[in-house]
Amino acid sequence: MKIPFFNYADRYAEDREKIKEIVYNVGTSDNFILKERVNEFEQEIGRYTGAKYVIAVANGTTALTILLKAMGVGPGVEVLTPAFSFISTASSIALLGGTPVFVDVDPHTGMMDPDDLRRRMTSASRVVIPTHLFSVMADMKAINEIAREHNLIVLEDSAVALGGRQNGAMAGLLGDAGLYSFFPAKPLGGIGDGAVIVTDNDDFGRISRMLRNHGQDGITRFYHHMLGYNNRMDETVAAYLSHKLMRYDNLLNRRREIALKYNEAFGSLAPMVQVVTEAHDERVYYTYVLQAEKRDELRSHLQSRGIETQIYYPAALPLQPAFAYLGHKPGDFPNAEAITGRSLALPLYAEMPDEHVHEVIQAVSEFYAEVKIHA
Template sequence: MTIPFFNYAARYAEDRQKIKDIVYEVGTSDNFILKERVAEFEQAIRSYTGAQHVIAVANGTTALTILLKAMGVGPGVDVLTPAFSFISTASTIVLLGANPIFVDVNPLTGMLDPEDLERKITPSSKVVIPTHLFSVMADMKSIREIADRYGLRVLEDSAVSLGAIQDGQQAGRLGDAGLYSFFPAKPLGGIGDGAVIVTDDDELARISRMLRNHGQDGITRFYHHFVGYNHRMDEVVAAYLTHKLSRFDDLLHRRRQIAAQYNAALHALSPDVYVVTENHDSRAYYTYVMQAERRDELQLYLKEQGIETQIYYPSVLPLQPAFAGIGHEAGDFPHGETFTQKSIALPLYAEMPDEHVQQVIAAVSDFYAKVKLHV
């Protein structure tokens, strides 16, 4: 591809020697997992977000698993989760023996719809997982009000949203607990997988720390308070993330600059293209997703122009084979299903040159101009 979607070579070029140094230093330190570099990174995230507790774990999915377990999720418990989302917001529920209750999304933003959330609450509901996707945040104020009214815990899936702000608060700080993922594709992408849990709840933090490390309390080794997981962060991952966090705000700023170019140009293509442009200055742009008419034709055209794109997501979760046993049918989640037919993500990464941004814009514009000529 002339213009790749993620372009990891460009993203890691600046840190080539630093990565080598970190691997060597950790490799000769005898400290590989959950040691001083992890503690340093936890403190750095604590300072960046203001969270009272930061617990470093292996990846975003394990963060969800640990938090759900810490919140008492298990057999007989219902957890409300978006129908349009990455699979881990539902699979972690099932793997704990609980029931995912799928909620439709807002037709414009693709985020969990508070009105449908309230309709879907059951007597067994215990937790709701509002998920921020791409660069847009769920309506946390409305979701929080509903959750408080019904006595639900709020697990904020803020995996892609470190640095985003809503109502003056950092993403991840608007529920009972949140999380950030550092999978290499994320805005603060690591070398390998990794994530952190953030919370101001002392008890959730205490249980989460033990769950990530076989139920140990971090004081007495090989003494297990309960059965936990091996969901610990590596020292190499932590050291690199601490290094990269020092320039994270600059990376976010550059991502917003690129998104602003897309927003300005693609807004003119309405109604063929719909893009969420609200709250631009407070967003953390992970991927740039828009709703596009004739989406599949557009993707093929862009591929022919050497531009790589991605589809987030090809199907709502309740209609995928993994959840077929729940018994949902096409039409049960109309807004989410529409998103799966129209959503397409354009390339966006901090190292992307403006020339490439303009090439993408020109190609999208040319496609719809040619479509109109043949109508």
């Protein structure tokens, strides 16, 4: 593709020599997993976010699993989670023996709908997982108010939102606990997988730290307070993330610059194209997802111009085969289902040259100009 979607080659070009240096230094240090570099990175994320506890783990799904376990999720426990999301928000619940209770989403933002959240709660509901997707954040104020009314724990799936804010407060710290993912495609992408749990809650911080390493407390080795997991972060991943964190705000600002150009160009294409432009300056643009009429035809048109796109996501979670046992049927989650037929992600990453941004805008605009002519 002339304009690739992920383009890891360009995204990591600046750090090639640094990556070699990190791998060599870690490889000759005899300290490979969960040692001083991981500890340093945890402290740096703590300073960046203000979180009281930062627990580095192997990946974002692991972070969700550990937090859900720490929150008491298991058989007989219901967890409310968005019907439109990546699968890990719901699969982590199910794999612990809990029951995912899907909540429909706002038709414009794609975020959990607080009104539907109220409708879906039962006496078995214990946790709610508002998920920030792409670049948009869930309505944490409304969701927190509902959670307080019904004694729900709020697990903020902020995996893609490190550096984002809502009403001046840092994403990840808007609920009882949150997380950030460092999968290579993420805004702070690593050289391998990785994530951190963040929380100000003493119990969730203490239990999560033990669960990530076989139930050990980090003080006495081979003494296990509970049954835990082997979900630790590697030293190479931590060292690189510490290096990249130093320029992270600059990367976020460049992503916002590109997104602003997209917003300005595509806003005029309504109602054929729908974009979320609110709270632009507080958002982290992980991916740029629009809702588009004639989505599949648009995608083919962009492909013919050498522009790679992605579909997030092809089906609402309740209708995925993995959750067929829950018995949902088409029409149960109308907003989530409608978005899956319209959503399209365009290339956006901090190292993307302006000429590529212009070509994407031009190609999308040309397509809808033709649609308008033939309408």
